Amino acid sequence: MTATIIDGKAFAARVRGQVAEHVSRLAEENGIQPGLAVVLVGADPASEVYVKSKGKMTVEVGMHSVEHRLADDTAEGDLLALIATLNADPKIHGILVQLPLPAHLNSELVINSIDPAKDVDGFHISNVGLLGTGQKSMVPCTPLGCLMMLRDHHGDLSGMNAVVVGRSNIVGKPMAQLLLGDSCTVTIAHSRTKDLKAVCQGADILVAAVGRAEMITGDYVKPGATVIDVGINRIERDGKKKLVGDAEFASCAAVAGAITPVPGGVGPMTIACLLANTLTACCRANG
Numbered sequence: 103m104t105a106t107i108i109d110g111k112a113f114a115a116r117v118r119g120q121v122a123e124h125v126s127r128l129a130e131e132n133g134i135q136p137g138l139a140v141v142l143v144g145a146d147p148a149s150e151v152y153v154k155s156k157g158k159m160t161v162e163v164g165m166h167s168v169e170h171r172l173a174d175d176t177a178e179g180d181l182l183a184l185i186a187t188l189n190a191d192p193k194i195h196g197i198l199v200q201l202p203l204p205a206h207l208n209s210e211l212v213i214n215s216i217d218p219a220k221d222v223d224g225f226h227i228s229n230v231g232l233l234g235t236g237q238k239s240m241v242p243c244t245p246l247g248c249l250m251m252l253r254d255h256h257g258d259l260s261g262m263n264a265v266v267v268g269r270s271n272i273v274g275k276p277m278a279q280l281l282l283g284d285s286c287t288v289t290i291a292h293s294r295t296k297d298l299k300a301v302c303q304g305a306d307i308l309v310a311a312v313g314r315a316e317m318i319t320g321d322y323v324k325p326g327a328t329v330i331d332v333g334i335n336r337i338e339r340d341g342k343k344k345l346v347g348d349a350e351f352a353s354c355a356a357v358a359g360a361i362t363p364v365p366g367g368v369g370p371m372t373i374a375c376l377l378a379n380t381l382t383a384c385c386r387a388n389g
């Protein structure tokens with residue numbers, strides 16, 4: 103079997119197109135422009151790349167984009183003061199604090215200081231609780247993008263066996279909640295899971311979100327299953343720098359029914375969902 107490649111890049115472009123249309127209608131009919139503020143503390147190279155790309159796409163869909171770049175040694179009080187200002191700014195509907203933060207900053211305190219209605223990452227404890235209890239919330243962008251691709255590919259997910267490998271707050275746990283919300287039978291596996299391979303082999307939907315390059319190989323995959331690869335790992339092979347996922351693409355694609363590539367799968371959907379969440383936050387703020 104050779105898997106269908108789920109083209110996240112094309113899907114994300116369609117989502118951004120729909121967001122742009124809605125943004126232009128909001129401007130014409132209501133004189134409102136959604137605004138997104140991204141806060142980056144320090145100069146982590148990978149975070150720099152993401153933040154630049156987020157800013158560019160925010161402007162492309164017609165939104166107001168603000169970037170705050172703070173020094174590595176920014177005091178927690180100064181960061182909290184900036185967030186308070188953004189919380190109170192009526193032109194800003196979404197606030198994203200890029201993670202990871204430098205070690206001297208308390209990430210939980212910082213994230214929970216964002217107004218939950220502006221928390222477009224869906225990381226605030228209120229949004230986590232709302233999602234966990236099936237209530238209207240801001241949904242984390244990466245799992246939301248994965249769910250959209252799965253629904254687009256399969257239609258109804260109900261009754262499918264889903265295995266999420268990885269238990270992070272950013273991806274693994276919210277992904278499991280979303281799949282449960284779509285009536286999948288969900289297993290969260292992780293580094294301590296016994297016989298991970300056998301657990302994965304039971305999956306109709308296998309979400310790889312472990313952060314370990316090419317850890318999931320074809321022998322973990324049930325024939326015909328859908329593999330969603332959340333990993334973005336920079337490796338060097340044969341003297342060349344390469345971006346690879348948490349799934350080994352060639353061996354998984356030989357067994358799976360469908361698979362997301364890296365790059366061009368989950369990554370572009372994450373930013374598209376961030377823009378969609380910002381639009382949602384703006385619409386909710388304006389009734």
Ligand code: GUN
Pocket residue numbers: 198199200201202223243244272
């Ligand atoms: N760092 C890696 N992924 C993310 C994300 O989705 N949101 C934020 N804020 N930081 C990240």
